[in-house]
Amino acid sequence: MVLQGQRVAYTLKRSVRKTLGLRIDQRGLTVGVPVRVGLHDVEAFIRSHAAWVVEKLHARPAPVVPPVFEPAEGAIIPFLGEAWHLRIGRGNNRVLWHESGPEPVLELALRAGGDARLLLLRGLQQKGLELFRNRVEAFCLRIGRPLPAVGLSSARTRWGSCSTRSGIRLHWRLIHLPLGLIDYVVAHEVAHLVEMNHSPRFWSVVESLYPDYSAARKALRQAGASLPHI
Incomplete structure (x- = not known):
């Protein structure tokens, strides 16, 4: 979906819960959703928090990419x-x-x-x-x-x-x-x-x-x- 001109991907996690919730970590945006809530309501909820989502995504530190392991003698x-x-x-x-x-x-x-x-x-x-x-x-x-x-x-x-x-x-x-x-x-x-x-x-x-x-x-x-x- 697009928030404030930025394309944002998210992971949907359904569980036995009563409210929707947002979490942002190194993997991106995760939305916790009650079992029976529809996708339309989920995206409406995300849009209602668009400013917070975009700000937090921009504030994330750049991921540290470990070097590729080189199989060499003694490694x-x-x-x-x-x-x-x-x-x-x-x-x-x-x-x-x-x-x-x-x-x-x-x-x-x-x-x-x-x-x-x-x-x-x-x-x-x-x-x-x-x-x-x-x-x-x-x-x-x-x-x-x-x-x-x-x-x-x-x-x-x-x-x-x-x-x-x-x-x-x-x-x-x-x-x-x-x-x-x-x-x-x-x-x-x-x-x-x-x-x-x-x-x-x-x-x-x-x-x-x-x-x-x-x-x-x-x-x-x-x-x-x-x-x-x-």
């Missing part, structure tokens, strides 16, 4: 919250995980002309998908639900999603984080198998799966900003 890559050292070797385009020794080593065994970044990405995503499936299955067993399809995501603003059609999708970059934070995201998405909303009943399911979810949400926001961009 450090976080994996499950631990620092792994990269080794660039020769081979048939395989990723080798060396856990023994004084420090864990992730070796990229490249064939001649191989792309180290793509090989690293493939290795991390393969490990991520395997782990995520195991964790989703463990949480599903706790609530007596069958294991849904589990896939990877590269969404820009969401760590995970749950759909009755496509199952659970988790952002592959979660593999950089400690298992405790991964489990919070998994618990959140598995809870959607019971409640496809963010109602109090939904958060009750989350709490039953992950009691300290509030602290994990805060830690996830902080940790997410420091992850490497591959």
Whole structure:
């Protein structure tokens, strides 16, 4: 929509609430909306606060864009919250995980002309998908639900999603984080198998799966900003 001559995108979040609300952060404008409020009323509400929205959007600090991670000999890559050292070797385009020794080593065994970044990405995503499936299955067993399809995501603003059609999708970059934070995201998405909303009943399911979810949400926001961009 256009506010004071400026095109403004927004994210709509419906929930069990009584009033509309506006929030502006690094991701932009988010509108909290009661379940039964129509889009026409939502945009009328935004327009009634146009001056505030435009002012706050302009006042946001410029986002800090971390540099792209360069896979080079000796570089450090976080994996499950631990620092792994990269080794660039020769081979048939395989990723080798060396856990023994004084420090864990992730070796990229490249064939001649191989792309180290793509090989690293493939290795991390393969490990991520395997782990995520195991964790989703463990949480599903706790609530007596069958294991849904589990896939990877590269969404820009969401760590995970749950759909009755496509199952659970988790952002592959979660593999950089400690298992405790991964489990919070998994618990959140598995809870959607019971409640496809963010109602109090939904958060009750989350709490039953992950009691300290509030602290994990805060830690996830902080940790997410420091992850490497591959």
